[in-house]
Amino acid sequence: MTVRPIVRFPDRRLRAVAEPVSVFDEDLRRLASDLADTMHAAPGIGITAPHIGVSKRVVVIQVPPAVEARTYVNPVIVWASDEMIRHTEGSVSMPGVTDDIERHARVRVRYQDLNGAGQVEEADGLLAVCHQHEIDQLDGLFWIQKLSRLKRDRLIKRYEKLLRTA
Template sequence: MAIREIITVPNPLLKQTSKPVEGGVTDELRTLMDDMLETMYDAPGIGLAAIQIGEPIRVIVMDLQENEEKHPRFFVNPEIVWASEETAPYDEGCLSVPEVYDEVERPARVKIKYLNYQGEEIIEDADGLYATCIQHEMDHLNGVLFIDHLSKLKRDRAITKVKKLKRAA
């Protein structure tokens, strides 16, 4: 496994729509997902889309556990097949927009379909932080960042802040 570089705004790759994975889950794809997971844990974060490490394919890794025990999840070609009309706010952050947090309103519950690490099709319901995180990461697959849900002023401030952090590093 290898830790990869996480790209940050305003890198144009983050605005790109990711392509579906063709041919199912292969050993090569599992290696990428393992690298993504190690990168996410190192950052540290709770979710990472492949595009955030420069791979424009529809793959997400996630681990929502708050204690030391790891419970990684893998999502290949995820789709939201249903979303509740009820929404819920959450103070979101993003590894590609470091040190910026703001409230985003999203559907409170979703039903998702995806292939797991073994290539099996899974259909399940998500709510709470799981629903928020999967929607946030799936936005990445469509070239959307959480700051795109904010006003233009807040979005511009976030990008300026990240640019200043890069210059200072």
């Protein structure tokens, strides 16, 4: 079990676009395992390689009642429903603060597994929200960018206050 240090907001690496994975080897499996261990320790229900400072398009998600974490390599949303939902979101890179974000209620995600095989997954509810949140992160879009400027500024002030009192 390897828990890696998490990159904290406002680190610029959280705004960088992650690189596609082209080599499916033991290093990739180790990265996925480390991501799962780090996510569990945080704790969180989703994490990307950029959250630990690795610029690779790798996501690990474990939404209850899932028994095991699932790894998504090079994930892309290929369809999203017109229906929208609001859900409370946060980040392992900005612990202690959350806010409601509007996202698509259902999505279809195309990705590769750890062996490089192509897969497609349909998701709704919280899992759909997680896919959108983590894929945004891979694209350099940190979740608070989805908030209005006023809400974002207030949330950042709350986060900075938490850091000062910690």
